[in-house]
Amino acid sequence: MTLNGWLQIALFFGLILACTKPMGLFMTTVMEGRKNWLTRALSPLERFLYRICGIDSTVEQRWTQYAVSLLMFSLVSALLLYLMQRMQQMLPFNPQHFGAMTPDLSFNNAASFVTNTNWQAYTPEATMSYLVQMTGLTMHNFASAAAGLGIALALVRGFARQSADTIGNFWVDLIRATLYILLPLSIVGALFLCSQGVIQNLHPYTVATTLEGAKQTIGQGPVASQEAIKMIGTNGGGFFNANSAHPFENPTPLTNFVEMFFIFLIPAGLTYTFGKMIRDMRQGWALFAAMSVLFLAGVVTAYHFEQSGTPLLARNGIELAATDAQSGGNMEGKETRFGIANSALFATATTDASCGAVNAMHDSFTPLGGLVPLFNIELGEVVFGGVGAGLYGMLMFAILAVFIAGLMVGRTPEYLGKKIEQKEVKMAMLALLVLASSILLFSGTTSVIQFAKNSYWNAPGPAIASLTNSGPHGLSEILYAYTSATGNNGSAFAGLNANTPWFNITIGLAALVGRFLMIIPLLAVAGSLAKKRQVPVSAGTFPTHGPLFVSLLVGVVVIVGALTFFPALSLGPIVEHLLM
Amino acid sequence: MLQQIKTAVLITIVLTVLTGIIYPLAITALSQVLFPSQANGSLIVSNGKVIGSELLGQNFAKPEYFHPRPSAAGTGYEATSSGGSNLGPTSPDLSKRLGADAAAFHKDNPQQTGPLPSDLITASASGLDPDISPASARVQIARVAQARGISPQQMESLVGADVQGRQLGILGEPRVNVLKLNLDIDRQYPLKR
Numbered sequence: 085m086t087l088n089g090w091l092q093i094a095l096f097f098g099l100i101l102a103c104t105k106p107m108g109l110f111m112t113t114v115m116e117g118r119k120n121w122l123t124r125a126l127s128p129l130e131r132f133l134y135r136i137c138g139i140d141s142t143v144e145q146r147w148t149q150y151a152v153s154l155l156m157f158s159l160v161s162a163l164l165l166y167l168m169q170r171m172q173q174m175l176p177f178n179p180q181h182f183g184a185m186t187p188d189l190s191f192n193n194a195a196s197f198v199t200n201t202n203w204q205a206y207t208p209e210a211t212m213s214y215l216v217q218m219t220g221l222t223m224h225n226f227a228s229a230a231a232g233l234g235i236a237l238a239l240v241r242g243f244a245r246q247s248a249d250t251i252g253n254f255w256v257d258l259i260r261a262t263l264y265i266l267l268p269l270s271i272v273g274a275l276f277l278c279s280q281g282v283i284q285n286l287h288p289y290t291v292a293t294t295l296e297g298a299k300q301t302i303g304q305g306p307v308a309s310q311e312a313i314k315m316i317g318t319n320g321g322g323f324f325n326a327n328s329a330h331p332f333e334n335p336t337p338l339t340n341f342v343e344m345f346f347i348f349l350i351p352a353g354l355t356y357t358f359g360k361m362i363r364d365m366r367q368g369w370a371l372f373a374a375m376s377v378l379f380l381a382g383v384v385t386a387y388h389f390e391q392s393g394t395p396l397l398a399r400n401g402i403e404l405a406a407t408d409a410q411s412g413g414n415m416e417g418k419e420t421r422f423g424i425a426n427s428a429l430f431a432t433a434t435t436d437a438s439c440g441a442v443n444a445m446h447d448s449f450t451p452l453g454g455l456v457p458l459f460n461i462e463l464g465e466v467v468f469g470g471v472g473a474g475l476y477g478m479l480m481f482a483i484l485a486v487f488i489a490g491l492m493v494g495r496t497p498e499y500l501g502k503k504i505e506q507k508e509v510k511m512a513m514l515a516l517l518v519l520a521s522s523i524l525l526f527s528g529t530t531s532v533i534q535f536a537k538n539s540y541w542n543a544p545g546p547a548i549a550s551l552t553n554s555g556p557h558g559l560s561e562i563l564y565a566y567t568s569a570t571g572n573n574g575s576a577f578a579g580l581n582a583n584t585p586w587f588n589i590t591i592g593l594a595a596l597v598g599r600f601l602m603i604i605p606l607l608a609v610a611g612s613l614a615k616k617r618q619v620p621v622s623a624g625t626f627p628t629h630g631p632l633f634v635s636l637l638v639g640v641v642v643i644v645g646a647l648t649f650f651p652a653l654s655l656g657p658i659v660e661h662l663l664m
Numbered sequence: 665m666l667q668q669i670k671t672a673v674l675i676t677i678v679l680t681v682l683t684g685i686i687y688p689l690a691i692t693a694l695s696q697v698l699f700p701s702q703a704n705g706s707l708i709v710s711n712g713k714v715i716g717s718e719l720l721g722q723n724f725a726k727p728e729y730f731h732p733r734p735s736a737a738g739t740g741y742e743a744t745s746s747g748g749s750n751l752g753p754t755s756p757d758l759s760k761r762l763g764a765d766a767a768a769f770h771k772d773n774p775q776q777t778g779p780l781p782s783d784l785i786t787a788s789a790s791g792l793d794p795d796i797s798p799a800s801a802r803v804q805i806a807r808v809a810q811a812r813g814i815s816p817q818q819m820e821s822l823v824g825a826d827v828q829g830r831q832l833g834i835l836g837e838p839r840v841n842v843l844k845l846n847l848d849i850d851r852q853y854p855l856k857r
Contacts, residue, residue, distance in 0.1 A: 137674040156672035209744050219684035226683040278695040281719050284703045292714040294722040295846055302705055302717055302743045309688035326746035329789030331719035337836020394753040400762040403779040409799035410781035411837055417748040420783050420795035423837035445748035445789045557752035579750035664754055
């Protein structure tokens with residue numbers, strides 16, 4: 085591990101810390117519909133959109149209506165994506181003449197993009213037309229992130245309001261988040277990325293004749309516009325198979341730095357927005373602190389193990405210590421321009437958040453280096469987390485943390501002045517259990533399920549015949565797939581060949597379960613909290629802004645994650661480390 | 665409920681037009697004007713023919729060229745099937761591949777006896793890595809210089825000039841773009857035919 089590596093990590097974290105307040109303040113004004121520096125330019129467009137969609141922006145919704153709006157929008161927009169994928173051969177902007185995608189793959193991808201997962205079971209540059217990339221994937225990148233932001237805000241409103249029936253208007257949240265936050269950032273981001281070498285055109289692929297006389301077909305396309313929102317919206321679905329490792333998506337160390345910055349920018353800012361909306365900044369910084377502890381622990385672990393390399397590399401005479409002229413460590417599946425530090429940092433950030441973009445192949449990480457991204461997702465992606473999803477996930481854990489603290493002292497728990505009662509705890513537990521069961525049941529089933537060779541469900545034969553790696557690493561590939569889908573992350577141990585009906589359908593279902601069966605209970609919590617009155621602070625109130633609460637929160641996140649997944653992890657990455 | 669469905673349909677259409685059509689097309693138009701070379705793939709053209717992109721690696725196997733890292737993209741540097749090997753740290757296939765590549769390297773570069781730079785025989789994440797580390801370039805200098813009939817010192821200074829440091833002095837790792845280096849060599853020390 086090098087001084088320069090640590091400096092880059094410190095620079096990254098320092099910049100996030102510096103931007104949390106301004107970003108949080110800006111998002112507060114947007115989501116509360118107050119004046120900000122973009123109002124003059126964008127409010128006519130905002131009003132125009134309300135008018136043509138028939139939305140009354142002054143009317144708010146109960147939590148049930150909010151949930152129905154979210155579900156309706158998700159259903160309609162996912163159907164549109166499904167249809168476009170099935171019919172792309174008849175639509176324009178398809179210079180490579182790609183044919184229709186199969187029904188199971190189209191389902192998988194529609195489920196994956198509408199849930200902000202962006203798991204991709206195919207090689208995009210050899211499968212998908214420019215039109216579907218733009219109108220299908222880019223649009224969902226905006227919409228799923230904006231929806232996540234809205235849901236987080238709805239939950240925060242639940243804490244901030246008293247004796248209220250409503251928690252906001254889904255359509256208004258969706259449009260404001262898209263128009264004021266995601267679009268302006270993406271426009272600036274896309275142009276910056278393009279200036280560094282990310283491509284942006286609608287040309288057919290270029291055929292080059294290499295210096296040694298071979299043919300090389302170079303993929304083209306509208307990449308920069310998708311790349312920017314892919315990171316800003318913590319989506320993570322690549323224009324190319326290699327995702328942010330591909331030089332056309334992430335050409336330089338600077339683009340890499342900016343892409344990582346984009347992953348955390350909105351989620352970190354939301355902790356400030358949260359503090360602002362409940363009128364107690366200390367509460368927001370407490371969440372920020374808990375997230376930072378978990379983030380730093382992840383980076384240090386991943387960096388350490390990737391730099392240490394593996395005995396296999398050492399046996400082949402490979403230098404594992406970093407020098408001025410080479411990175412050392414485990415460079416299998418990593419890019420030269422990023423080296424070890426940036427690959428470990430990116431892998432940690434992308435799985436702390438529910439982004440899922442990768443600049444290195446997690447499948448080729450060392451066992452414990454690869455455990456970091458896997459465990460990060462299993463913790464619920466609450467370390468800054470996805471756009472919106474990170475905040476509402478962490479608030480779910482905060483409810484559990486005060487519940488546990490309440491059990492210890494025998495008092496009714498309170499959080500932010502609201503009594504946390506049976507309904508809230510039940511709903512938080514439900515959300516948590518749904519995630520764990522989806523991951524473990526799908527992984528367990530897939531590990532043992534048998535299919536005949538050339539069967540419809542899985543042509544290679546039994547589900548495990550789709551693995552690139554065998555033994556404990558094979559189990560890690562399966563576990564990672566369902567963890568990533570359920571957590572709406574989308575990164576992969578990509579050795580798993582997941583483009584078969586069995587994997588497409590189960591992974592698509594896991595993504596839907598992980599998104600909506602978590603959101604609906606949390607919206608119910610929001611509705612129930614909004615109705616309650618604020619309880620005045622008394623001598624018996626457990627303060628939720630100090631180091632004690634931060635430690636308790638971190639403890640609950642880690643212990644719940646560890647208790648749930650330790651058996652599975654010990655059969656995968658941990659035993660592989662011991663065998664290595 | 666009916667009203668909700670109607671709004672959902674309308675807003676899907678509106679967002680598709682705004683973020684799926686207007687936004688990417690506007691970015692395309694702007695970037696074609698502001699950054700035409702980058703927007704079109706940073707292509708390198710020589711005598712009217714595209715020979716590659718300076719951002720994408722390509723195969724080099726001849727001794728008179730510097731070689732890139734092993735590539736798992738298709739049959740090697742296939743730019744339409746980017747990706748890594750996805751082989752795990754205990755994979756027997758990875759063990760076999762590393763052993764074969766290390767042996768091949770030592771056969772082609774008998775002068776080299778020290779440890780191998782970590783990027784030299786490991787496959788990149790994209791399979792299209794345009795770069796190698798400065799160390800991986802240096803261990804090939806003797807071979808390329810010999811094949812070109814020039815002294816290792818001449819080659820050393822050429823390689824030194826092509827080393828890109830960390831961006832802004834801090835970001836990323838030092839590296840050498842293999843295609844650009846090989847083009848520079850062809851220009852300075854053309855092969856006698």
